[in-house]
Amino acid sequence: MLDELMAGLSTDEADEIVELVRKLRSTGVSLCVIEHVMRIIATLTDRVIVLEWGKKLAEGPYAEVSQNPAVIKSLPGGGCRLMLSIKNLDAYYGKLHVLWDISLQIGNESVGIFGPNGAGKTTLISCIVGLVKPSGGDIQFEGKSLLTSETHLIARAGISVVPQERELFPLMTVAETWRQERLTSSRLGHERKNCWNSFTAYFRY
Numbered sequence: 001m002l003d004e005l006m007a008g009l010s011t012d013e014a015d016e017i018v019e020l021v022r023k024l025r026s027t028g029v030s031l032c033v034i035e036h037v038m039r040i041i042a043t044l045t046d047r048v049i050v051l052e053w054g055k056k057l058a059e060g061p062y063a064e065v066s067q068n069p070a071v072i073k074s075l076p077g078g079g080c081r082l083m084l085s086i087k088n089l090d091a092y093y094g095k096l097h098v099l100w101d102i103s104l105q106i107g108n109e110s111v112g113i114f115g116p117n118g119a120g121k122t123t124l125i126s127c128i129v130g131l132v133k134p135s136g137g138d139i140q141f142e143g144k145s146l147l148t149s150e151t152h153l154i155a156r157a158g159i160s161v162v163p164q165e166r167e168l169f170p171l172m173t174v175a176e177t178w179r180q181e182r183l184t185s186s187r188l189g190h191e192r193k194n195c196w197n198s199f200t201a202y203f204r205y
Helices: 011-026 038-044 069-074 121-128 151-157 174-184 189-202
Strands: 048-052 055-060 084-093 096-106 136-141
Touching: 011 038, 048 069, 055 069, 084 121, 096 121, 096 136
Parallel strands: none
Antiparallel strands: 048 055, 084 096, 084 136
């Protein structure tokens, strides 16, 4: 019985544990893995049982259970539908190799990207939105590659960036900037309209 064995571990540490568990499993030992990390569940299990509030919600192979509508609905945010997929991404500034074989996946969730200055965090974002063209790999948003898309088309598809430098149009007021965003993007029209109404109501007085 392995109860949340990956809690607090780094990716490298978790990978080491996965290999140890695989070796243990190869000896014929039966395992019951209790885990939050979906990647680990997918890697280590032959069969998955999903519980919700003390009741069994679903049972079966991971590939089948992970697509179960009831399971997806039970997860935070209504499930973790894959939205952004980055595979084997490399990027350079001139001859400087900045990103090395980066792969990651992001669904409808909050994901933190951490690292010291110069680690490549902003370069990664710049690659996603088309400001830096990768030298290798692929970036897909909702199943479509972004590698040949211009930045304004990527923004229109639904990926927005709040830059570190606060790079707004210098001759536009705050209200004009918000109004421009409202006019040029319709992906989340209802939510953004409510946000705009709240913004204008705040500054009305």
